[in-house]
Amino acid sequence: MTDTHAAREGAFNAAVLAATLIGEHAADTVEILNKLPPSDAADVVRLLPRDFAIEILDKPELDFGAEIIEALPRHVAAPLLAGMSADMAADIVQQLEEPAKTELLAGLDDVSRGAIVGLLAYPENTAGAMMTTEFVSVPGNWTVEQTLQHIRQVERSRETVYAIYVLDPVTRRLVGAVTLRRLISGEPSANILTLVPTHDPITTFPLIDREEVARVITRHDLLAVPVIDKAGHLLGIVTVDDIIDAIIEESTEDVQKFGGMSATEEPYMQIGLLDMIRKRGGWLAVLFVSEMLTASVMQHFEGELEKALVLTLFIPLIMSSGGNSGSQATSLLIRSLALHDVKLADWWRVMLRELPTGLILGGLLGAIGFARVVAWQKLGIYDYGEHWVLVGLTVATALVGVVTFGSVSGSMLPFALKRVGFDPASASAPFVATLVDVTGLMIYFSAALLILRGTLL
Amino acid sequence: MTDTHAAREGAFNAAVLAATLIGEHAADTVEILNKLPPSDAADVVRLLPRDFAIEILDKPELDFGAEIIEALPRHVAAPLLAGMSADMAADIVQQLEEPAKTELLAGLDDVSRGAIVGLLAYPENTAGAMMTTEFVSVPGNWTVEQTLQHIRQVERSRETVYAIYVLDPVTRRLVGAVTLRRLISGEPSANILTLVPTHDPITTFPLIDREEVARVITRHDLLAVPVIDKAGHLLGIVTVDDIIDAIIEESTEDVQKFGGMSATEEPYMQIGLLDMIRKRGGWLAVLFVSEMLTASVMQHFEGELEKALVLTLFIPLIMSSGGNSGSQATSLLIRSLALHDVKLADWWRVMLRELPTGLILGGLLGAIGFARVVAWQKLGIYDYGEHWVLVGLTVATALVGVVTFGSVSGSMLPFALKRVGFDPASASAPFVATLVDVTGLMIYFSAALLILRGTLL
Numbered sequence: 048m049t050d051t052h053a054a055r056e057g058a059f060n061a062a063v064l065a066a067t068l069i070g071e072h073a074a075d076t077v078e079i080l081n082k083l084p085p086s087d088a089a090d091v092v093r094l095l096p097r098d099f100a101i102e103i104l105d106k107p108e109l110d111f112g113a114e115i116i117e118a119l120p121r122h123v124a125a126p127l128l129a130g131m132s133a134d135m136a137a138d139i140v141q142q143l144e145e146p147a148k149t150e151l152l153a154g155l156d157d158v159s160r161g162a163i164v165g166l167l168a169y170p171e172n173t174a175g176a177m178m179t180t181e182f183v184s185v186p187g188n189w190t191v192e193q194t195l196q197h198i199r200q201v202e203r204s205r206e207t208v209y210a211i212y213v214l215d216p217v218t219r220r221l222v223g224a225v226t227l228r229r230l231i232s233g234e235p236s237a238n239i240l241t242l243v244p245t246h247d248p249i250t251t252f253p254l255i256d257r258e259e260v261a262r263v264i265t266r267h268d269l270l271a272v273p274v275i276d277k278a279g280h281l282l283g284i285v286t287v288d289d290i291i292d293a294i295i296e297e298s299t300e301d302v303q304k305f306g307g308m309s310a311t312e313e314p315y316m317q318i319g320l321l322d323m324i325r326k327r328g329g330w331l332a333v334l335f336v337s338e339m340l341t342a343s344v345m346q347h348f349e350g351e352l353e354k355a356l357v358l359t360l361f362i363p364l365i366m367s368s369g370g371n372s373g374s375q376a377t378s379l380l381i382r383s384l385a386l387h388d389v390k391l392a393d394w395w396r397v398m399l400r401e402l403p404t405g406l407i408l409g410g411l412l413g414a415i416g417f418a419r420v421v422a423w424q425k426l427g428i429y430d431y432g433e434h435w436v437l438v439g440l441t442v443a444t445a446l447v448g449v450v451t452f453g454s455v456s457g458s459m460l461p462f463a464l465k466r467v468g469f470d471p472a473s474a475s476a477p478f479v480a481t482l483v484d485v486t487g488l489m490i491y492f493s494a495a496l497l498i499l500r501g502t503l504l
Numbered sequence: 505m506t507d508t509h510a511a512r513e514g515a516f517n518a519a520v521l522a523a524t525l526i527g528e529h530a531a532d533t534v535e536i537l538n539k540l541p542p543s544d545a546a547d548v549v550r551l552l553p554r555d556f557a558i559e560i561l562d563k564p565e566l567d568f569g570a571e572i573i574e575a576l577p578r579h580v581a582a583p584l585l586a587g588m589s590a591d592m593a594a595d596i597v598q599q600l601e602e603p604a605k606t607e608l609l610a611g612l613d614d615v616s617r618g619a620i621v622g623l624l625a626y627p628e629n630t631a632g633a634m635m636t637t638e639f640v641s642v643p644g645n646w647t648v649e650q651t652l653q654h655i656r657q658v659e660r661s662r663e664t665v666y667a668i669y670v671l672d673p674v675t676r677r678l679v680g681a682v683t684l685r686r687l688i689s690g691e692p693s694a695n696i697l698t699l700v701p702t703h704d705p706i707t708t709f710p711l712i713d714r715e716e717v718a719r720v721i722t723r724h725d726l727l728a729v730p731v732i733d734k735a736g737h738l739l740g741i742v743t744v745d746d747i748i749d750a751i752i753e754e755s756t757e758d759v760q761k762f763g764g765m766s767a768t769e770e771p772y773m774q775i776g777l778l779d780m781i782r783k784r785g786g787w788l789a790v791l792f793v794s795e796m797l798t799a800s801v802m803q804h805f806e807g808e809l810e811k812a813l814v815l816t817l818f819i820p821l822i823m824s825s826g827g828n829s830g831s832q833a834t835s836l837l838i839r840s841l842a843l844h845d846v847k848l849a850d851w852w853r854v855m856l857r858e859l860p861t862g863l864i865l866g867g868l869l870g871a872i873g874f875a876r877v878v879a880w881q882k883l884g885i886y887d888y889g890e891h892w893v894l895v896g897l898t899v900a901t902a903l904v905g906v907v908t909f910g911s912v913s914g915s916m917l918p919f920a921l922k923r924v925g926f927d928p929a930s931a932s933a934p935f936v937a938t939l940v941d942v943t944g945l946m947i948y949f950s951a952a953l954l955i956l957r958g959t960l961l
Contacts, residue, residue, distance in 0.1 A: 070702060070703055071703065072703055072706070072724065073724075074723045074724050106725075108723070195688060198685070198688055198689065199688060199689045208684070208685040226665075227665070227684040227685065227688065228655070228665040228684065230688075231652060231655055231656060231684065231687075231688065232655065232656045245527060246527055246528065246529055249529065264748075265745070265748050265749070265752070266531045266565070267529065267530075267531050268563075268745040270727060270744070287727070287744050287745075287748070288722070288725040288744075290748070291721075291722050291744070291747070291748060291751065292722070294748065294751055294752065294755075295722070295751065295755075295843070298751075298752075298755030298758070298759075299839045299843065301755070301759060302755075302758060302759060302762060302835050302838060302839050303835050303836060303839065305759060305762060305763070305835060305933075306762070306831050306832050306834060306835020306836065306838075306933065307828055307831055307832050307835070308832045308835065308836065314840065314843075314845035314846075315836060315837065315840040315845050315846050315854070316845065316846060316850070316853070316857075320857070320860060320861065320864075323857075323861055324861060324864050324865065324868075327829070327832050327861070327865060328864075328865055328868050330828075330832070331825070331828055331829060331832070331865055331868070331869060331907075332868060332869065332872060334824070334825075334828050335821070335825055335828075335869050335872055335873070336872065338820065338821050338824045338825070339821060339876060341820035341821055341824070342817050342818055342820070342821055342876075345816060345817040345819075345820070346817055346886050349813070349817075352813060352816060353813060356806070356809060356810060356813070359802060359809060359816045359819070360799050360802040360803055360806075361799060362802075362816070362819060362820065363795065363798035363799070363802070363819065363820075363823055363941055363945065364792070364795050364796060364798055364799055366820055366823070366824075367791070367795045367798070367823075367827075367934075367937060367938060367941055368788070368791075368792055368795070370824075370827070370934070370937065371764055371787075371788055371791050371792075371934040371937070371938075372784070372788060374763050374764055374932075374933050374934055375763050375764050375765045375784050375787070375788070375934075377763060378759050378760050378762060378763020378764070378765065379760060379763065379765065379768075379772060380772065381759060381763075382756045382759050382760065383771065383772040386752070386756065386771075388771035388772050388773065389771070389772050389773060393773070396773070397772070400773075400777070400780075403777060404777065404780055404781060404784070407777075407781050407785075408781065408784060408785055408788055411781075411785050411788070411789060412788060412789065412792050415789060415792055415793065416792070419796060419799075429803050450788075475831075476762075476763065476831050476933035476934075477824075477827070477828040477831055477832075477933075480824060480827065480828070480937070481824060481828075484820055484824055488820065
């Protein structure tokens with residue numbers, strides 16, 4: 048009894064909610080649906096007008112698109128999938144589990160199914176996987192008026208018409224793109240080819256990485272870039288809104304990787320505790336094991352440490368300075384490489400800049416460090432022993448060495464990673480710090496042996 | 505003699521280069537011009553067809569736009585500036601020095617000058633400073649055919665027509681936007697208002713920060729967002745290509761800040777050595793001085809260190825683990841806050857997640873650390889003394905404490921910064937590491953006092 052009542056109440060709420068959502072912006076509706084359990088969200092989606100439901104499912108911000116489609120009766124879900132833009136529908140189908148996947152694909156018309164299955168074949172984060180197959184193309188022997196008529200008739204109310212792609216009437220190869228603005232201003236009886244710009248059209252290929260596609264779109268200020276096969280046939284278009292999402296995702300990944308964790312696409316609150324531990328624990332453990340080398344270095348210099356305990360006082364200071372200067376240089380170069388300000392072949396020029404930069408920065412910190420030792424000694428805050436000047440010199444020398452090493456190695460690491468085919472952004476701040484920590488300790492103890500031999504050591 | 509010859513040769517080269525550039529993509533031409541000294545680039549620009557020259561000057565990727573405009577004769581530069589989109593022209597005028605600035609503004613027609621001067625009044629990185637004043641607007645009592653005629657006649661070949669903005673015929677307030685696609689499909693005799701969507705238009709205000717404008721455009725998948733004043737009058741539009749540039753700049757800033765340096769917009773190779781030292785040295789010195797607290801903590805526990813030198817061996821390991829877990833948590837939360845996945849009010853929920861995450865991660869590292877002590881002891885690699893089990897326990901306990909503290913404080917720092925009005929991205933990895941280093945040492949020594957009292961200490 049109570050169950051039936053609750054179910055009725057649930058149904059009632061869905062209807063009320065659906066009614067209030069009609070006329071709202073799709074983005075706002077998506078935000079509300081994201082707060083509901085997927086089954087409730089599906090109840091609401093089912094009650095929305097078809098076009099509005101499709102617009103909502105097309106939003107990349109919708110968190111549980113696949114769950115909603117799966118929760119809907121197949122005969123409701125299939126036309127929604129078919130109505131969606133093919134790239135978004137493919138994203139959802141990819142997340143579906145069997146038997147829902149097969150059942151839903153079977154319920155689609157041949158054209159929609161073909162488009163979705165075709166897109167699923169491309170690897171993630173490539174132009175092929177991002178592109179939509181819903182574009183307007185016309186043969187090059189049409190007139191402006193024919194093209195306008197075609198746009199009026201073809202029902203494409205959802206995706207914006209970014210441009211009209213003109214194909215060679217015989218070979219069907221892409222000849223160029225005409226903007227709607229040009230089309231409207233064109234002489235109705237003129238051949239559409241007269242409106243195509245004379246230079247080669249900007250295009251990309253289906254297996255190109257999304258970062259490169261983003262670069263092409265940004266470079267040429269395009270609203271969409273056509274994706275063609277080797278023969279020059281138009282396969283689809285990647286639109287600027289998908290590119291923005293890709294750019295945001297990439298930079299989130301960059302920051303997360305640089306922070307020293309595996310990249311995650313999910314919002315923070317939706318990452319399960321176990322998943323979070325996995326994404327962070329792996330890296331943390333690897334770094335921890337590498338950092339164990341510092342303990343080995345310390346053990347190696349144990350005799351010196353015993354003789355000159357005063358040296359231990361500055362270990363954290365010197366290590367952190369190396370790590371900090373390294374992470375500065377790394378962050379600078381990661382972005383420069385990503386934005387193509389700097390090319391792989393420029394590595395030696397970067398090194399020639401980082402070397403003096405590191406020396407000057409190290410000199411700056413060394414001077415502050417030396418001043419600290421002098422000040423504490425003279426003010427009587429701490430007694431560094433009779434050889435306090437030499438201790439101060441050791442610290443200053445070590446700082447120059449460590450900061451220079453940090454700047455140079457921190458700047459070279461992204462190049463090295465890129466050279467061997469990794470993402471330069473994997474050069475995380477913790478990774479750089481670990482690298483510099485071990486070397487930094489060795490630089491410090493070497494400076495000590497050099498300067499303090501015969502006095503403290 | 506030689507000078508004249510060289511000058512002639514220079515002029516000759518400019519002409520040849522200009523001739524080869526005609527018909528190239530603007531983006532490629534910009535790249536070539538960026539490699540020339542600005543005066544040579546100006547010689548080339550002067551020889552290009554006017555529309556192409558304007559297209560090139562309109563590209564944000566052109567490095568020396570202001571220098572080129574300044575190097576051109578005023579009577580050549582003025583029509584180019586007038587032809588540019590107002591937002592880009594304003595960017596250039598802002599960089600000009602006197603008397604070029606006044607002279608050039610004086611050479612402009614009233615409309616262009618008014619638009620540029622108007623844009624210059626808005627603070628940097630706001631919708632007002634980013635918007636272009638070249639948009640298509642029509643009164644709401646026009647028909648579809650009148651609107652189409654208007655688009656055909658108004659010469660706006662450079663900026664894409666993103667949408668047609670419909671104004672109230674009496675109050676001139678923005679009523680809504682009509683896409684070109686809708687316009688083409690509309691009945692020519694119908695009133696333009698019949699094509700305006702029923703929901704309120706998405707708009708923004710001139711003083712809104714570019715990050716927020718980017719969010720609006722992304723959220724609603726727009727190609728342009730209209731900027732209105734308080735009374736609802738249309739001031740301009742911010743277009744999606746400007747937004748992409750802004751998003752890329754913001755994420756570069758985020759990575760640089762997170763890497764612990766002042767953000768810089770210039771390409772790496774173009775930053776002068778002195779400028780570089782300033783941008784990096786300031787932060788580095790501040791961090792260095794803060795990190796000096798670690799030396800004070802070490803001095804405070806000097807007695808303990810003398811009694812149990814074995815403790816020093818693990819100082820770098822424990823400090824770095826705290827820093828690493830802190831920078832992971834910080835990078836995660838910086839992005840979550842930037843993407844609005846997490847709101848300021850969610851801080852306690854984040855803390856409730858980071859607490860168990862930190863404890864588990866700390867436990868993991870503690871277990872590895874303890875295993876290391878056991879292994880080295882049993883394998884005879886190093887002798888940690890008779891109380892080696894207690895030493896191992898101290899290290900493990902400290903790791904749990906330090907990693908938990910790192911995760912919690914690293915995640916809370918971006919919230920704290922945002923709360924007091926700073927950019928959460930200022931929570932740099934080095935800053936977090938410094939914070940955690942000092943506390944980490946105290947946690948380590950406290951654990952040692954607790955566990956080793958009566959044995960080693």
